[in-house]
Amino acid sequence: MTTIAANALTKNSLADRIEICQQKQFTGRLEITAKGDRQHWNLYFCLGRLIWATGGVHLIKRWQRLLAQYCPQVNSQKYVSLEGKKVEEYHLLIGLVKKQEIKGEEAVRVIRNTVTEVLFDLLQQETLGELTFVSTCHNALNASLTMLNPQHAVSYSKQAWEQWCKAGLETISPNAAVLLCQKEQLQKYTSPPVYKTLIKIVDGERTLRDLAVLMKQDLLLVTRLLSPYIRQGIMELIKIGDLLPPATGEQLEPHQPTNNFPTLPATPTSKQPLIACIDDSPIMGQLMKHILTKAGYRFVGISDALEALPVLLESQPDLIFLDLMMPIANGYEVCSQIRRITQFKNIPVIILTGNDGIVDRVRAKIVGSSEFLSKPIKPEQVLAVVRKYLPAPLAGNKVDT
Numbered sequence: 001m002t003t004i005a006a007n008a009l010t011k012n013s014l015a016d017r018i019e020i021c022q023q024k025q026f027t028g029r030l031e032i033t034a035k036g037d038r039q040h041w042n043l044y045f046c047l048g049r050l051i052w053a054t055g056g057v058h059l060i061k062r063w064q065r066l067l068a069q070y071c072p073q074v075n076s077q078k079y080v081s082l083e084g085k086k087v088e089e090y091h092l093l094i095g096l097v098k099k100q101e102i103k104g105e106e107a108v109r110v111i112r113n114t115v116t117e118v119l120f121d122l123l124q125q126e127t128l129g130e131l132t133f134v135s136t137c138h139n140a141l142n143a144s145l146t147m148l149n150p151q152h153a154v155s156y157s158k159q160a161w162e163q164w165c166k167a168g169l170e171t172i173s174p175n176a177a178v179l180l181c182q183k184e185q186l187q188k189y190t191s192p193p194v195y196k197t198l199i200k201i202v203d204g205e206r207t208l209r210d211l212a213v214l215m216k217q218d219l220l221l222v223t224r225l226l227s228p229y230i231r232q233g234i235m236e237l238i239k240i241g242d243l244l245p246p247a248t249g250e251q252l253e254p255h256q257p258t259n260n261f262p263t264l265p266a267t268p269t270s271k272q273p274l275i276a277c278i279d280d281s282p283i284m285g286q287l288m289k290h291i292l293t294k295a296g297y298r299f300v301g302i303s304d305a306l307e308a309l310p311v312l313l314e315s316q317p318d319l320i321f322l323d324l325m326m327p328i329a330n331g332y333e334v335c336s337q338i339r340r341i342t343q344f345k346n347i348p349v350i351i352l353t354g355n356d357g358i359v360d361r362v363r364a365k366i367v368g369s370s371e372f373l374s375k376p377i378k379p380e381q382v383l384a385v386v387r388k389y390l391p392a393p394l395a396g397n398k399v400d401t
Contacts, residue, residue, distance in 0.1 A: 014122050015154050017133050022048040022150045028137040032122060035130045041118055044090075049147035052090045052111060053118035057175050058207070060243045062117060063089045069213050070109040071102045094142055108146045115148060117209070119157035120164075120174070127170065160220075167224055174219055176237040178211065178226060179204035179354045180325060185234045202226075204238060204325060204354035204375060205281050238354045241376035243287070272393045274298040275386065276317035278308045278334060279352065280326045284377075288321060291379045296393030297386065305334050312338065317347070319389055321382075322369070324353035332367050339368035348389040352377065 014032070021030055025048040032041040032055070041055030056062070067074060074096065093110060096102045125131065164170065180186065180202040187195050201214055208226075212219040229235040275297050277288040285301040292299045300315050302308050305326045312320070320338065324331035331351055338344045349368065354375040373385055 012131075012133070014119075014126050014131060015158070018043070018050075018150045018154055021045050021135065024048065026135065026137070027139075028135060031134045031136065033132045033134075034125050034128075035132060039125065041122060043115075043118070044141055045150075046141065046143040046147060048150070049143075050115055050150045050153055051141055051143045051145070051147055053115040054089070056118060056121050057239075058242050059089075061207070061210075062114065064243065065210060065213055066110045066113050066117075070113070071096070071106045074101055090141060094145065097145065104145065111146055112148065112153075115153050116157055116160070117174075119153060120160055123157060123161040124164075124170070124173065163220055167220060169220075169223055169227070172208075172223065172227075172237065174208045174223070175239075177204055177207050177240045177354070178202045178230070179236045179238050180234070181236050182234045185232070186229065189229070189234070200280075202235060203281050205240060205283055207240070239376075240354070241378070243283070272296055272298050273318040273390045274300060274315060275319045275321065275390075276300045276302060276312060276315065277321040278302045278305060278326075278331075279321070279323035280305070281323070284323065284352070287377065288382070291377075291382050292386070295383055295386075297390075305330075308334055309337055309341070312344065313341070316343070319348045319350070319386060321350050321352055321373070324351055332363060335367045335369050350385055 017030065020026075021043075022045075026045045027047055028045060030043040030045065032043070033039070039056060041053065043050060044052040044054075090111075093102075093107045097104055097107050122131065180199060183199060186198060190198065201211060206214065208223050209219060211226075212222045215222055226235060230237060275292050277285060277292075277299070279285055279288070279301075280303050282303065285303060289299045289301060300311065300317060302311050322331045322335055322338075326334075331353070335349055335351070338347070338349060348370040350371050350373050351369045352373050352375060370389070371385060373381060
C-alpha cells in the first residue's frame with residue numbers, strides 16, 4: 001500500500017483531483033478532509049473509475065434513505081453495518097445482490113445516487129473552505145456492481161450544485177433538518193391539506209433530502225417551496241447527527257460489531273426502571289428504545305400525544321422523555337397535563353427539543369419539566385440525564401416471563 005501526499009500533486013480542486021485519478025487509472029481511495037471541519041469523505045476508484053463514495057455527516061441516514069428509495073422490497077433498517085463507516089454498506093450491497101434480494105440495477109442506482117450526494121456535498125464544502133486530499137493506493141474493492149465515469153459523475157453533481165446556487169440556496173445544506181417553529185403562522189399561509197401534511201413531516205428530524213424522498217419531489221423544488229417559511233422564521237434549519245445503528249442487523253459480510261453501551265442484560269427485567277418516551281417520530285422512538293434498553297432499562301414508546309396520559313397511567317413509568325414539537329398537543333400542554341395527575345407530580349419529565357432557546361427553557365420550567373435535552377440526541381447525554389434521576393439498572397437478575 002502506498003500513499004501519495006496531497007502536496008505531491010499540483011492541482012487542488014475536487015474536479016482536478018478526480019480528473020488526475022482518472023488519467024492515472026488510479027486504483028485505491030481518495031481521502032478528502034474539510035479544513036477547519038471534522039468532516040471526512042472517501043472516493044473509491046478502480047482503474048480510474050469511481051465505484052463507491054462514503055463519508056460526511058449522515059452516513060447511515062443516507063444509506064437507509066437510498067436503500068429504501070431504490071430497493072423498497074428490502075428492510076433498510078435491517079441491513080445496516082453496526083459500525084456504519086468505511087465501505088461496510090458497499091459490501092452489504094454486494095451481499096444483497098448475491099442473495100438475489102435486490103437486482104444489480106437497483107444496487108447501481110444506490111451507488112450512483114450515493115456518489116452524486118457525496119460529490120454535491122463536497123462541491124458545497126469546497127465553496128466554504130479548502131479541501132485537502134490524500135490518495136492511498138491499495139487493492140480495489142469488488143467492482144462487479146458498476147464502474148462510473150468520474151467526469152460524468154462530477155459534471156452531473158456540478159450541474160445540480162449550480163442550479164442550487166442560482167436558486168440562492170448556496171448556504172443551505174441538503175443535510176439540514178427542518179424544524180417547524182410557528183404552527184399558527186404556518187396555518188395562516190397554507191391551505192388545510194398542506195398544513196396537515198407539513199405539521200406531520202416537518203419534525204426537526206427529517207433533512208431536506210429526507211423530505212424530498214418522502215414527498216416524492218425533486219430536492220431543489222422542495223427546498224424552494226420551504227425557503228419562504230424558513231426566511232419568515234416559521235421554520236428553522238437545524239443540524240442533526242447521524243442515526244444510530246439498530247440494535248440488531250443482518251451482517252452479509254464477516255464483521256466484528258462494536259458495542260459502546262454498558263454490558264447489561266439484553267432483555268431488562270420487570271424490576272428495572274421503566275422509561276417512557278412521548279414523541280410522534282418513529283425514528284426518535286426507535287433511537288430512544290435502542291439507547292435505553294441496551295443500558296438495561298425498560299421502555300415504553302408513545303407516538304400519539306392524545307394517548308399519552310392513558311398509557312402513562314397504565315404503565316406507571318419512573319421517568320418520561322417528552323418531545324416539545326408534536327402535532328395536536330405540544331410538549332408544554334402534555335407536560336401540564338402530566339403534572340395535574342397526583343402520582344406524576346414528582347416524576348422526572350425531560351423535554352426533548354431541537355429549539356433550545358431561553359424562552360423555551362423558561363416556559364418548560366413553568367409547566368413543570370425537570371430538564372431540557374437538545375436534539376440531535378446523543379446516547380451518553382441521554383444516559384447521563386437518566387442516571388441523574390434514576391438508580392442504575394440491576395444486572396444479573398432473571399428475566400420475567
